[in-house]
Amino acid sequence: MATAVKNEIEQLDAVIVGAGAAGLYMLHRLRGLGLKTTVIEAGDGVGGTWYWNRYPGARCDVTSVEYSFSFDKQLEQEWNWSEMMAPQPEIERYMNHVADRFDLRRDIRFSTRVTAVNWDDRATAWTVATDRGDRIEARYCIMATGCLSSPLKPDIKGIDSFTGVSVQTSMWPREGIELEGKRVALIGTGSSGVQSTPEIAKVASHLTVFQRTPTYTWPSMNRPLTAEDIAKVKANYEKMRQTQRSSRVGIAGSFGGALLEPPTAKLLDLPEEERRQKLDEHGFAVTRMFADVATDMEANIVAREMYAEMVRRVVTDPATAAALTPSDYPIGCKRAVVDQDYFVTFNRPNVKLVDLRNEPFEEVTEKGIRTSTGEYEFDVIVYATGFDAMTGALLNMNIKGREGRPLAEKWAAGPRNYLGLMAEGFPNLFTITGPGSPSVLSNMLVSIEQHVDWITECLSYLGANGKDVIEPTLEAEDSWVEHVNTVADGTMYTAPSCNSWYLGANVPGKTRQFMPYVGGVGVYRQKCDEVVAKGYDGFVLDTAKEAVAV
């Protein structure tokens, strides 16, 4: 680990916060520009999401070969993925391989948290402070802090009084948690809860899943990759990458693993009998095969009925099946969950579902959890309760821009920025996959690479043109925010009955605003490229001296 320089201000060109995929690639590119750069990382290893989320069953739902870096052809050829959807340990190994292969660790400060980030107009630089006493002055600051990296622990009475083991899925210890033969409670049924349920059920003596809102989840198409699969992908990487970059969600559909483009057929056009045939043929997947499910509430309601029937077909206890079936929000409102054997797990004799809508929490006790109907005793409580998504990590860092204005103040009524990349009043501060960009609606690796490449080109342009400062105009920012909202309006994402973390609805007091850009990866890339082609349209580029006078 690099030793922090205490009580002295270290002078660097750039600070990157976060050593996940975004931070690693950004460091590699900034080195290429010759910039003296450091990465600050709270964990003691690289990988970001894939470092922290080690819970049983953690797995990416994007095809492994597509959820990988494209920037180095040799890296593509030398790495072999073992499964169609990679499990967490494999992705973490990949991130470590990238860090070693490009000798990145020597510029990463591990186990270090950023505590303050202040813009200094006189120095035309950011001052970054850490909990280890670092004070670094750098012209550029790049937030590679991830979209789902600020874990939420629920506000349940007595939460700290439990004497057994409490653990969050997003802060799962490296050494693991002893679950074999234990009585386990799992709170939360989003992606993390749904993925961990079958795995915990296999080893625990008993698993009780506490569900507040049932989830739409679709069976994973995961399978081991064969030597033939790998050879085919390796021969076609370039074409696949091109397709990803111009696609809707950054996925080329390798092995038929994901939706390349939206479907066009309409569910409402099918007579009842054909709908039933499709249901028999495709199961849960049928509810994602029709265009109007995403756009027409009537079709969505029909799809929901089909979904409910599938749950009833799998889950043998009718009351449990009913409780597991979402009924009050549309398909497509929340992030699609992908599972391996989720519903069938509720047929196991050692698994019980507690529907918190009928039986709310009263408190966490020394021995377990008390609901309105009684006390359950546990050895382990697992919290799969989600994240303060997209803005949480950024706002936790105490970022202050021009004239000391806190980012938290600027974003009090929701995030505002230009292209999801930069905010007015916060010069030279970049957010990789920030709110207002496709980010969580896309294959993150594709969106990360696009942003890192854009930022690298931008810094290179500034250098080549004798400029030191870049900042979006308020007008450009306002019109981008309006555009982001306009394209989201009328989609299932923003339906009045939808309460998702995309909207900030999972965080008490957070302003309801749809945060990612729904316009598509290809369209978004084009817009970013056009801005560059027009000489950084919507940005003001300045020299350090002039910037002082602003």
Ligand code: N01
């Ligand atoms: O979090 P979530 P997550 N009492 O917010 C419940 C990505 N990801 O970590 O819906 C009781 O989705 C909450 O209930 P409700 C992916 O983008 C990807 O699972 O608010 N329950 C909900 O059920 C995903 O969307 C992968 O009523 C409480 C759950 O906790 C995102 O991360 C894998 C509660 C939180 O679900 C977040 O997923 C994992 C309370 N007080 C994650 N508070 C893959 O690549 C919260 N809940 C596959």
